[in-house]
Amino acid sequence: MTNEILEELVNNINQYAQVKIRMNNPPTKRSRLSNWTDITVPELLKYFAVLIAMGIDKRASLVDYWSQKPYMYTKWYHEIFPRDRFELIHSSMLHCSDTPAQSKEKIEPFVNSLLTTFQGAYYPFEKLSLDEMVIGWKGRFRHKTYNACKPKKYHVKTFGLCDSATGYVINVLIYFGAETSYDPEMDPNSDSAIKVFQTLLTPLEPGH
Numbered sequence: 742m743t744n745e746i747l748e749e750l751v752n753n754i755n756q757y758a759q760v761k762i763r764m765n766n767p768p769t770k771r772s773r774l775s776n777w778t779d780i781t782v783p784e785l786l787k788y789f790a791v792l793i794a795m796g797i798d799k800r801a802s803l804v805d806y807w808s809q810k811p812y813m814y815t816k817w818y819h820e821i822f823p824r825d826r827f828e829l830i831h832s833s834m835l836h837c838s839d840t841p842a843q844s845k846e847k848i849e850p851f852v853n854s855l856l857t858t859f860q861g862a863y864y865p866f867e868k869l870s871l872d873e874m875v876i877g878w879k880g881r882f883r884h885k886t887y888n889a890c891k892p893k894k895y896h897v898k899t900f901g902l903c904d905s906a907t908g909y910v911i912n913v914l915i916y917f918g919a920e921t922s923y924d925p926e927m928d929p930n931s932d933s934a935i936k937v938f939q940t941l942l943t944p945l946e947p948g949h
Contacts, residue, residue, distance in 0.1 A: 742855065742858060743858055744782070746851075746854050746855065746858065747782045747785060747786070748782060749851075749854075750785065750851070751779075751780055751781065751782055751785055753836050754780050754785075754830070754836050755779045755780060756836075757836035758774075758777050758779070758780075761774060762774050762777060773825060773828075773829050776825075776829075777829065780830060787821050787822060788822070788827065788830055788831075790821065791806075791818065791821060791822055791827060794817070794818075798815075800813075803828065803831070804824065806818045806824075807819060807824040845884070845915070845917045845920055845922075848915060849915065849917075849922065852913060852915065856912060856913060856944075859909075859910060859911065860911060860912070860944045863904075863909055863911075864946075865903075865904035865906075865907075865909065865911050865945075866904055866905070866906045866907075867949075868904075868905040868906065869902060869903065869904060869905055869911070870902070870903045870904075870905045871900070871901070871902050871903075871938065871941055871942075872900070872901065873898065873899070873900055873901075874899040874900065874901040874913070875891055875892070875893050875896045875897075875898070875899070876893070876896055876897045876899055877892075877893030877895065877896050884897065884898075884915075884916065884917050884918055884920075885897060886898045886916075897915065897916075898915075898916040899913060899914065899915050899916065900913070900914045900916070900937050900941060901913050901914075901941070902941040902942065902944075911941075911944055911945075912940075912941045912942075912943070912944050913941075914937060914940050914941055921936075922940075923936040923937075923939075923940045924936070924939055924940040924943055927939055927940070
């Protein structure tokens with residue numbers, strides 16, 4: 742992730758925080774918004790570090806990572822982030838687009854910036870994996886999908902191209918229904934599966 746992407750994300754989070762503060766003015770006595778201070782790039786990097794650690798160290802709930810119980814206590818979480826600050830960023834303020842953005846514009850520009858960085862940093866080996874990627878999501882989102890058979894019943898449908906040898910993500914296509922950003926050079930009347938396949942392969946060199 743480049744410094745430009747990090748700075749853009751920090752600016753968007755802080756702008757969104759100010760919008761929420763104005764909407765909740767005056768704040769209630771228990772409101773965490775009254776204690777908000779702008780996030781910085783170093784703090785955002787610490788937030789990502791905690792998320793990565795949580796992906797490895799699975800626990801039943803978020804509060805368990807800051808538990809004082811002897812059999813659960815992990816000093817590192819307490820040292821790197823106060824729990825209330827982490828929860829405020831994680832549940833209320835994380836925002837990756839300009840505040841007025843709507844629908845897919847809240848997500849797609851940020852994802853595309855990440856993909857440009859990913860593709861510039863690494864070129865995959867011969868064998869690739871192309872499949873659906875389910876991202877669990879229960880919040881408000883017009884293109885959220887429900888499928889009772891999936892582990893994450895409410896989710897954002899996404900398709901991904903990965904390097905089979907390393908698992909490195911080469912390309913991602915988020916499904917936005919009729920607004921999905923397929924490769925513009927393709928025949929718009931093509932089958933949807935073909936459009937997904939061809940769009941995901943666009944970063945690869947001819948003859949891969």
